[in-house]
Amino acid sequence: MIDLMKKHTLILSALISTTLFFGCASGQSLLANVTGNTSTTVAKPKSRPMVDSSKEAQLNIPYRSLDTNKDLTLIGMGSCADQNQPEPIWKTIKEANPQLFIMMGDNVYASQKENKPIIDQYIKMNQITEYKDLRESIPFLATWDDHDYGQNDGGADNPEKDEARRVFLNYWSYLKFTMPKEQNGVYHSRIIGTKNRKVQIILLDTRWDRSPLTKNPDYNAETNTEQPPKIYLPNEDKNARMLSEDQWKWLDQELAKPANLRLIVSSVQLIANDHYYEKWGNYPKERERFFNLLKKHKAKNAVILSGDRHLAAIAKEDVKGLGLVYDVTSSSLNKPSRTVVAEIDKSYTAPSFLKPNFGLIAIDWTKKTLSAQIMDEDKKVQLEQEIKF
Numbered sequence: 001m002i003d004l005m006k007k008h009t010l011i012l013s014a015l016i017s018t019t020l021f022f023g024c025a026s027g028q029s030l031l032a033n034v035t036g037n038t039s040t041t042v043a044k045p046k047s048r049p050m051v052d053s054s055k056e057a058q059l060n061i062p063y064r065s066l067d068t069n070k071d072l073t074l075i076g077m078g079s080c081a082d083q084n085q086p087e088p089i090w091k092t093i094k095e096a097n098p099q100l101f102i103m104m105g106d107n108v109y110a111s112q113k114e115n116k117p118i119i120d121q122y123i124k125m126n127q128i129t130e131y132k133d134l135r136e137s138i139p140f141l142a143t144w145d146d147h148d149y150g151q152n153d154g155g156a157d158n159p160e161k162d163e164a165r166r167v168f169l170n171y172w173s174y175l176k177f178t179m180p181k182e183q184n185g186v187y188h189s190r191i192i193g194t195k196n197r198k199v200q201i202i203l204l205d206t207r208w209d210r211s212p213l214t215k216n217p218d219y220n221a222e223t224n225t226e227q228p229p230k231i232y233l234p235n236e237d238k239n240a241r242m243l244s245e246d247q248w249k250w251l252d253q254e255l256a257k258p259a260n261l262r263l264i265v266s267s268v269q270l271i272a273n274d275h276y277y278e279k280w281g282n283y284p285k286e287r288e289r290f291f292n293l294l295k296k297h298k299a300k301n302a303v304i305l306s307g308d309r310h311l312a313a314i315a316k317e318d319v320k321g322l323g324l325v326y327d328v329t330s331s332s333l334n335k336p337s338r339t340v341v342a343e344i345d346k347s348y349t350a351p352s353f354l355k356p357n358f359g360l361i362a363i364d365w366t367k368k369t370l371s372a373q374i375m376d377e378d379k380k381v382q383l384e385q386e387i388k389f
C-alpha cells in the first residue's frame, strides 16, 4: 500500500497541472475539482458519513477522477461482480480501452450472512488486481443494486440501508464530496463533453424508496420446472413506487438540462417485461410514469442501461409519442446464472447471452449514432445494436 501511495503521489504531481488526477477513497487528499457537472472546487463537507475507522483506510484505492470537459466516444459498463471469485474480465475490459466505466449495481455481494459486514466486501474487491488496475487507468461511476444495498431484492424496508449507504459513499468517494447532504439514496448524474457532444449519465437509485415486491403466492422455490420461476407479480397499488417523489422531481430537473445523448442507468431492467424477476414492470404505474417523463422532455436521445439479471440482452419498446426506447442489459461480470437456456422476451432483439460479459457504448458523433455492444471475456461481440440519438 505504501508503494502504491508513493506512486499515487508521483502521478498526482505529474497530473496536477491538467484536469486529470487520482483521488483516494479516504478523502484525505482528494482534490475534487472535476467530480461534478460544474467542474468547480468542492470544499470538504462539514460532516461526512462515518464508517469503522480501522477499516476505512482499506477502502482507499487510487482512482482516476472524471474530466467532464473531455468528449466521450467509448464507455464501458457492467454489473454483478462477486468479490469472492476471480474477476479476470477486468483485463479484457482494459484491453477494450473504454474512457469511462459505469458500475450498474451488485458491484459487490454483501447481502448474505457470510458476506457481512458490507465494508469487508469492498475491501475484498480492492484486492482484485485486474479491477484495481482499471480503477487506476480510467474513471468510474457507480450506482447500486440489491446486493451492494445489503439485502437480496431489498427495497425501502431494508434495515441495513443506512450502513450500506455510508459504505457506498465512502467507497465511491467522488459522491461523498458532491452529493447534497439532505439527499437520501445514491442517485446522481454527470454531464460530460463539449458543445454538441454532451453525454448526460443519469444513475438512478432503484432501491432506497422502492415499495415491497408482490410475491406470487403460487411460487415455490423448491419446485424445479422447465419454465422460469414466477417469483414476483406486478404491484398494482397506486402508491407503489420505484423512486421517491424527491428522486422523480430530481429526474425531471435532470431531463430538462441540455444534453446530446442521455444514458440512464437503472440497476433493474426497464423494458423487458415477460419475466417474473425484478424489473420496472413490477410497478406498472412507475414504469408508465418513467415513459411519460421521457415524453414530457421529448427525450428521444435517452438510452437505458441496466444490470442485475445475470444475463445480457438488448431490449426495445416502441413507446407511443416517443419512439423506440432501448434498454441495454449487461450482467454479470463474473457471476453467471446456472441457467443454460437463453431468455427470450418479446422486447429482446436476440436471445440473451448468459456467460460473463460487459457492455460497450461506442459513440459516433458525426452520424449521431451509438453502437451498444455486449462483449464476452474473449472480447468477442455477442450482441450489438446501432441506436440513433
Ligand SMILES: [Fe+2]
Residues within 6 Å of the ligand: 106, 145, 146, 147, 308, 309
Ligand atoms: Fe440485483
